[in-house]
Amino acid sequence: MTNEPQQNGPAENGRTTSWRESLSNPAVLIAGGIALVALLAVVVLSIILWQNGDDEADTAVSGTPTPFNSSNDTFTGEALVVGMSDSSTISVTLDVPVTLGLPGQQFNVQTQIIGADGTWTPTTDAAEAGTAVWVYGSIVNYVVGLPDSEANRALLEGLAPGDEMVLATRGGTRFTFSFNNRSTVPVTNRDIFAQNSPGITLLLLGSEGNERLVVNGRYVVAETNNAGGSVVNLGETAQLENVQITVNSTTYIADRPEIPPGFALFLVDYQIQNVGLTALDSGNLQLGLVDSLGNQYVVSPVAAQLGNFPSLAGFLNANQVTQASAGYQVPLGLESNTLSWVVTNRSSGAQVYVSLPFTGGSAVAEGLSISLARVEVSTDLTSLILGGQITNLSTQP
Incomplete structure (x- = not known):
């Protein structure tokens, strides 16, 4: 019994000495400080997130619902689809x-x-x-x-x-x-x-x-628009505020497989230059086509893909010049000596008019030379066979 205290005494002194030595070690002190800071950061972040969650919950249920129908101003459904086929989807923004x-x-x-x-x-x-x-x-x-x-x-x-x-x-x-x-x-x-x-x-x-x-x-189509706007012809340059536009050529297409029956395509190839000092958003420009009867045609993105240049999109930097095409779907039998290509600045309402010759419709038939070479009746007397030659005398395909 007298030996047990002698054996336990040295062991306790050793543990006390080792603990005190550890506290005097700088590495241990630094590690402990980092752990303490990390613990405090976790506690603070938890409190902040908990308070934010309460604020969001209060916001969601507070206030009085608006009495107006939200469908009058904003629509979150599917975008309006415009096109001649299901090959592409075109989203447009409507002026309500x-x-x-x-x-x-x-x-x-x-x-x-x-x-x-x-x-x-x-x-x-x-x-x-x-x-x-x-x-x-x-x-x-x-x-x-x-x-x-x-x-x-x-x-x-x-x-x-x-x-x-x-x-x-x-x-x-x-x-x-x-x-x-x-x-x-x-x-x-x-x-x-x-x-x-x-x-x-x-x-x-x-x-x-x-x-x-x-x-x-x-x-x-108001006559005052034509009087107040600039009117130019094919190949001439029109000035629309800080924009200069020149229509270089037009094309009439009636034999493409993607064109619906009874319709044709009219393509306008033009050059546009921003002569201002700041960039121009091309989305502010509205490109329309009007025939001699006053019928107005909107841009067809599918038709524009058949033009010699891509459709106008994005921003035009100061002094930037670009080539673009605009396409329209028109009736196959449209009779109009000229078409007016109208460019409108949506923000200011300023307009320019470009008078374009129209060679489609009945004008196409006037540019054809048809020569009849032979006429035969089938042996069973049920068919009439005509043979000859057709020559396109116009400058359009």
Whole structure:
């Protein structure tokens, strides 16, 4: 029993001495300090993240929901698809209409989307006076619905030839249409949504029965535009503010497999130069085509791919010169001695007009020389066989 304290004493002294020696070692002190700092950092970050989570939760449930329909301004669905085939998808940004002006009456315009099944179920209240509804995506033939009230019915029934309808967009552009015709169609008629030619279609919403009143207007090219804008011919240079544009050539194509039956393509090859001191966003330039009857045609990205140059896109730096092509889909039998190529600055509204000779349609037949060499009747008397030669006398293929 007297030996046990003697054996345990040295061991305890050794452990105490080793611990004190470790504390006096600088490496151990540094490692301990780093571990302590790391632990404090973890604790602080955890507290911050926990507080942020509470703030986000409070934000998500606080406030009063807006009473406005979000579909009137912003659309998060699929992009509008424009093209002649399913080979490509082209997204475009629409200039949404905001007001509609009729003789003696002006309407605020809301925007609504037709469902995937093609059924339009307007939500405009018939008692909401002064409000119209535009079908989202109808940018060639603008389809606008008015509540079926006695005042609106009398207004549409009173429209006469020469009366104008003015549609103003959020971007400041004003489109003028002239009364063309009035009819009554079944409520299930979807032809009113057709986008074949520029114009406007007004219809009464919520009509009782199986029919509703429809008014069609024709797009009007204002004469003041031609007077105020610069008009040049093929090969001449037009000045549009800080931009110089020269159309070098045009091409008429009617025999490509991707062209829908009954249509042809008209291509415009041009040169554009930014003579300003800052870069120019080419997206601000609207390129349109107008025939002698006032029909307006929008750019077809698929048609532009057949041009000699790529489509205009992106920014033009100061003094930069580039070659580009614009393509349009026109009716195969279009009769127009000239076409007007209109370039518009969306921001300022300034325009230039380029008068282009049109050799398509019936003009193509005038440039052909047909020689008949032989005529034969088949032995079974069921066929007439013609033989000869056709020569293209024009400068277009």
